[in-house]
Amino acid sequence: MAFQAISREIDYPATQYPQEMSLDIEVYESLDAARADWQELECRAIYTPYQRFDWISAYLQAGFLANGCLRIIVFRDHGKPVALLPLSIVRQQGVMQGRIIGMPISNADSLIFDPAYVNDITPNLLRKAFSGLRAAGQPLDLVSFHSLLKDWRGVANPLLGFSHAPAPNNFYFETFPQGDAPFIEQSFPHKRRTNIRRSTRRLTEAFGPLSVRLASSEEEVDRFHAAFLEQRGARFAKMGVENVFARPQFQTLFLSLAKQGLGATHPMLHYHALFAGEDILATSLGVYAKGHYSQYINSTTVGEASKYSLMGVLLSMLVDELRADGIAVFDMGLGDFDYKTDWTQPAVVYDSLIPVSPLGSLAVPVLSGARKLKRTIKQTPALWKIARAVQALKTRLRS
Numbered sequence: 001m002a003f004q005a006i007s008r009e010i011d012y013p014a015t016q017y018p019q020e021m022s023l024d025i026e027v028y029e030s031l032d033a034a035r036a037d038w039q040e041l042e043c044r045a046i047y048t049p050y051q052r053f054d055w056i057s058a059y060l061q062a063g064f065l066a067n068g069c070l071r072i073i074v075f076r077d078h079g080k081p082v083a084l085l086p087l088s089i090v091r092q093q094g095v096m097q098g099r100i101i102g103m104p105i106s107n108a109d110s111l112i113f114d115p116a117y118v119n120d121i122t123p124n125l126l127r128k129a130f131s132g133l134r135a136a137g138q139p140l141d142l143v144s145f146h147s148l149l150k151d152w153r154g155v156a157n158p159l160l161g162f163s164h165a166p167a168p169n170n171f172y173f174e175t176f177p178q179g180d181a182p183f184i185e186q187s188f189p190h191k192r193r194t195n196i197r198r199s200t201r202r203l204t205e206a207f208g209p210l211s212v213r214l215a216s217s218e219e220e221v222d223r224f225h226a227a228f229l230e231q232r233g234a235r236f237a238k239m240g241v242e243n244v245f246a247r248p249q250f251q252t253l254f255l256s257l258a259k260q261g262l263g264a265t266h267p268m269l270h271y272h273a274l275f276a277g278e279d280i281l282a283t284s285l286g287v288y289a290k291g292h293y294s295q296y297i298n299s300t301t302v303g304e305a306s307k308y309s310l311m312g313v314l315l316s317m318l319v320d321e322l323r324a325d326g327i328a329v330f331d332m333g334l335g336d337f338d339y340k341t342d343w344t345q346p347a348v349v350y351d352s353l354i355p356v357s358p359l360g361s362l363a364v365p366v367l368s369g370a371r372k373l374k375r376t377i378k379q380t381p382a383l384w385k386i387a388r389a390v391q392a393l394k395t396r397l398r399s
Helices: 031-042 053-061 115-120 123-135 183-187 190-207 218-239 248-260 310-324 358-378 381-398
Strands: 007-009 024-028 069-077 080-092 095-100 142-148 165-175 210-214 269-276 279-288 292-300 329-334 345-355
Touching: 024 031, 024 123, 031 053, 031 069, 031 080, 053 248, 069 115, 069 123, 080 115, 080 123, 095 358, 123 345, 142 165, 142 358, 165 358, 183 190, 183 310, 190 210, 190 269, 190 279, 190 310, 210 310, 218 248, 218 269, 218 279, 218 292, 248 269, 248 279, 269 310, 279 310, 292 310, 345 358
Parallel strands: 095 142, 292 329
Antiparallel strands: 007 024, 024 069, 069 080, 080 095, 142 345, 165 329, 165 345, 210 269, 269 279, 279 292
16 A cells, blocks of 8 residues: 555544543554654653664665555643654555554654654553554554663653563663763773773774764765775674675665764764774674664674674774763663673563454464564574574575
């Protein structure tokens, strides 16, 4: 179905749900139709960087969603938008699934919602919206949420009112401490601080003065992006896996957002790079939302400098710059890697599957079991090592 710029106010049966449902529901079928409500709500809402209008718009423009349709559900209190749920509806694993737009490449799902209404956004209200989509003729068997945080910015996640289970990967984040002292002085043990300082000193001696730079022109964006692709490509080749970030959709997403953010007060995405003299040793690509920085992906060189703690040196400088710029919360996304625990704390996040049709009710236990098995594999080092080896073999056979 095409992304039509229309909306619907769905007339739900008054007796089907209890009186707690006081919010009105409207459904848009395109981003442009929802833009005004979405961007107005962002000014006072809770959401992760991956639900910003700019991120989701760029995701769609980059061509990630080849098939499917959009259904953007807006919840209103006497006309005022107080929550928004942006769904793409796609056929996957034999059933029609609704999921947050951008979910396949994001680090966390979330509603966009005014925290004053957190207690009004109940499972019954959301079920009412999902059932209304089916009543309006939209095929929908289940709604799938991935990597839901227990709370965000101190506000409980209303989506966890549904049945949920731990997701395969943990999420890593940190609230920065107050004060002007360098982050590593405030938060790191002596041994780790010493290792980073030693790497900084030896890199400077071997390769020249170190600095972290923000890409501040289109030419610098292109240069940082090229270094990122080269470094990531070399690292993935060594691991025997495909460099997914070299795919056209990712390149379009990163380059377009980085260039749109040049000079912006509240950018969506920035490239930073660790320089030694004029050579790029490492990169960091991060996305932003209301005092929050999410390091989406990074890279380090595989040359002689790689024997030093390049990511530790980059982050020791970058984190202090972020704090000076007013960033209060920092995350390193999903995935369990030892280096993340130096900078952030692991948190369990949750997946939730909500059946909407009889077929969905049959599919949910099967899909839930698959997600549970995936978590078992990823959280068991011996099993994860085997899975990575199989993945590398499959990549080599395809190449």
